Amino acid sequence: MKGWIGNILRINLTERKTKIESFDEEFAKKWIGGRGFAIKILWDELKPGIDPLGPDNKLIVALGPIAGIPAPNTGKTVVAAKSPLTGGYGDGNIGTWVTEQMRKAGYDVVIIEGVSEKPVYIYIEDDKVQFLSAEEIWGKGSYETLEWLYKKYGKRAGILTIGQGGENRVLYSVIRSLEGRAGGRPGIGAVMGSKNLKAMVIKGSREIPVADPEGIKKIGREDLKKVGEIDKKTGWSIQGTTGVLAWCNDVRALPVRNMRKTSHSEALKLGGERLASLKVAVYGCPNCTMKCGITILDKEGRHSELDYENVGMLGSNLEIFEYPQVGSLNYLCDDFGLDTISAGGVLAFYADAIDRGVINGNFKFGDAEKAKELLAKTALRREEGELLSLGTKRMAEKIGKGSEGYAMHVKGLEISAYNCKFVPGMALAYGTSPIGAHHKDAWVIMFELTQTQRDSYGPEKAKRVIELQRIRGGLFEFVVSCRFPWVELGWELDHYADYFNRTTGLNWTLDDFWKVADRIYNLMRAFWIREYPDWNRKMDYPPVVWFDPSNADQEGPIAGKVLEYEKYDSLLDHYYEMRGWDKRGVPKKDTLISSGLKEECVVLEKFIELE
Numbered sequence: 001m002k003g004w005i006g007n008i009l010r011i012n013l014t015e016r017k018t019k020i021e022s023f024d025e026e027f028a029k030k031w032i033g034g035r036g037f038a039i040k041i042l043w044d045e046l047k048p049g050i051d052p053l054g055p056d057n058k059l060i061v062a063l064g065p066i067a068g069i070p071a072p073n074t075g076k077t078v079v080a081a082k083s084p085l086t087g088g089y090g091d092g093n094i095g096t097w098v099t100e101q102m103r104k105a106g107y108d109v110v111i112i113e114g115v116s117e118k119p120v121y122i123y124i125e126d127d128k129v130q131f132l133s134a135e136e137i138w139g140k141g142s143y144e145t146l147e148w149l150y151k152k153y154g155k156r157a158g159i160l161t162i163g164q165g166g167e168n169r170v171l172y173s174v175i176r177s178l179e180g181r182a183g184g185r186p187g188i189g190a191v192m193g194s195k196n197l198k199a200m201v202i203k204g205s206r207e208i209p210v211a212d213p214e215g216i217k218k219i220g221r222e223d224l225k226k227v228g229e230i231d232k233k234t235g236w237s238i239q240g241t242t243g244v245l246a247w248c249n250d251v252r253a254l255p256v257r258n259m260r261k262t263s264h265s266e267a268l269k270l271g272g273e274r275l276a277s278l279k280v281a282v283y284g285c286p287n288c289t290m291k292c293g294i295t296i297l298d299k300e301g302r303h304s305e306l307d308y309e310n311v312g313m314l315g316s317n318l319e320i321f322e323y324p325q326v327g328s329l330n331y332l333c334d335d336f337g338l339d340t341i342s343a344g345g346v347l348a349f350y351a352d353a354i355d356r357g358v359i360n361g362n363f364k365f366g367d368a369e370k371a372k373e374l375l376a377k378t379a380l381r382r383e384e385g386e387l388l389s390l391g392t393k394r395m396a397e398k399i400g401k402g403s404e405g406y407a408m409h410v411k412g413l414e415i416s417a418y419n420c421k422f423v424p425g426m427a428l429a430y431g432t433s434p435i436g437a438h439h440k441d442a443w444v445i446m447f448e449l450t451q452t453q454r455d456s457y458g459p460e461k462a463k464r465v466i467e468l469q470r471i472r473g474g475l476f477e478f479v480v481s482c483r484f485p486w487v488e489l490g491w492e493l494d495h496y497a498d499y500f501n502r503t504t505g506l507n508w509t510l511d512d513f514w515k516v517a518d519r520i521y522n523l524m525r526a527f528w529i530r531e532y533p534d535w536n537r538k539m540d541y542p543p544v545v546w547f548d549p550s551n552a553d554q555e556g557p558i559a560g561k562v563l564e565y566e567k568y569d570s571l572l573d574h575y576y577e578m579r580g581w582d583k584r585g586v587p588k589k590d591t592l593i594s595s596g597l598k599e600e601c602v603v604l605e606k607f608i609e610l611e
């Protein structure tokens with residue numbers, strides 16, 4: 001078998017035992033890697049209903065066949081577990097040296113299970129695995145921890161770590177790596193913390209086995225150069241992802257004031273041009289020639305790396321329009337290891353609830369200093385931070401008084417920085433995203449607002465959401481590579497089939513990938529249903545406030561417009577029909593069987609009646 005190493009490293013923290021297991025070509029071809037391996041392992045090995053923060057949850061670190069090879073943007077790693085925030089499948093994709101080092105150490109997957117009695121970190125070097133005391137770094141922020149580990153193991157060591165947020169099990173804690181990389185929005189950092197695991201450090205010394213090493217070296221190197229040249233020509237990485245902020249403000253899709261508003265007169269203070277003018281450094285992932293980690297000095301003079309989501313959620317959504325202050329909030333999220341999107345959503349929800357008088361507190365939109373204090377209290381779970389550590393869904397359940405109506409989440413995961421009160425297709429993308437409201441799988445908004453009628457709920461939108469889910473939530477998450485060369489520079493998808501075939505020696509077309517993507521989607525959905533056997537289509541609804549006419553913009557191009565329930569339902573019907581799911585959003589028997597999930601179908605039938 002080429003392309004895959006065929007090894008899974010299983011690490012049991014309770015027993016301090018490790019084991020190398022192998023998988024065969026059939027498994028490899030069926031699930032490919034990354035998210036594919038993660039969902040299959042979690043489905044097979046987790047008993048439904050387990051406590052995501054208990055010893056039975058498993059942290060999966062998974063790579064795909066092109067991860068780490070010398071080709072454009074292959075320095076990414078999938079981290080996954082049952083999410084403590086949503087109770088469903090959760091994952092994230094993080095830029096890190098772990099990718100290359102783990103492949104060189106000889107593993108496609110690392111499974112971390114059990115709970116260590118005391119805080120530890122794991123050091124892996126090829127076949128050697130050590131459990132080491134984390135006493136010196138437990139309680140420290142992720143920057144200090146990374147520095148401590150780099151000093152010991154060198155700058156090229158693959159490191160995944162958590163901050164105090166993960167240690168204290170804040171439900172939206174992320175895993176951190178490198179200067180500004182963070183992954184695992186649905187609380188994968190909290191899962192790591194619940195295992196008393198501060199960090200995983202990995203180094204490898206072997207060759208990554210590929211079918212065509214010379215071809216990969218030549219083409220990969222040429223393509224890295226070409227991608228860099230296209231980036232320079234287009235100038236994309238000058239502003240990086242923040243280039244989209246001005247557009248979101250124009251089309252009325254910017255998150256402002258807990259998404260009550262869709263634009264702001266001061267929005268351009270947070271635009272991409274402004275960010276570019278403040279740039280002091282650029283960071284990024286390994287194997288990347290279009291590095292997008294634009295870094296500024298925050299209010300306290302520290303390096304802070306900003307992306308659009310961070311700026312939208314910690315800036316405009318909180319009505320904070322001073323870049324260095326947004327930088328400070330972002331820095332704190334990184335250091336504590338909190339997800340910026342959820343943290344921004346939680347703070348905005350808290351300010352909104354106070355503003356509406358349903359809860360007492362002294363936090364207001366626009367108050368950057370208080371927001372900093374609240375982030376620290378959240379990470380340490382002190383005072384009101386205890387409430388904020390739960391995420392908006394649970395906060396609303398505790399607060400009550402109708403606050404669930406404006407808790408901006410789907411399935412418990414806070415909505416990322418696209419305000420869809422009148423963007424039906426993107427609302428569907430959030431509704432059907434397999435980890436809760438994230439834009440990763442189907443960023444359909446640009447297509448929708450530039451190439452379709454905004455007020456249409458027609459099948460063309462459902463079709464495009466599925467196409468994007470196949471590409472972004474499928475292909476890029478199972479071959480494991482950053483999607484930005486394709487999204488931002490138009491680098492064609494055929495390149496990925498080429499890299500895949502050169503690493504594996506197979507002869508696959510993109511159509512072969514879509515079959516795998518659909519299989520993974522069906523299994524991720526089955527995982528959710530097994531956890532929530534009373535599943536119904538309401539699980540795929542965006543927040544009710546987006547349907548509320550009293551929440552419509554008062555002026556501007558979408559004045560008076562909001563989503564409509566009946567029409568959203570018809571869009572959902574189109575989506576379900578195209579996916580082969582029934583009216584509840586449950587995959588039909590035929591769909592499961594024809595996508596190669598016969599055994600999984602038998603299991604699922606024990607939890608819910610299948611059509």
Ligand code: PTT
Nearest residue numbers: 092093094095181182183184185307309333339340482483
């Ligand atoms: C990603 C999510 C995003 S999506 C952003 S900004 W984006 C937020 N970034 C955070 C951060 O930073 N610090 C922090 N403490 N929390 C953060 N939470 C948010 O996490 C990221 C890039 C980006 S920047 C995007 S879109 C693309 N995402 C990819 C993806 O999902 N898959 C893939 N194959 N390629 C991708 N390329 C791009 O990677 P999650 P990263 Mg990420 C400061 O983690 O959980 O997937 O959520 O990993 O290495 O930081 O790269 O406008």
Ligand code: SF4
Nearest residue numbers: 284285288291292482
């Ligand atoms: Fe990482 Fe950005 Fe490069 Fe993608 S484009 S590999 S996210 S630095």
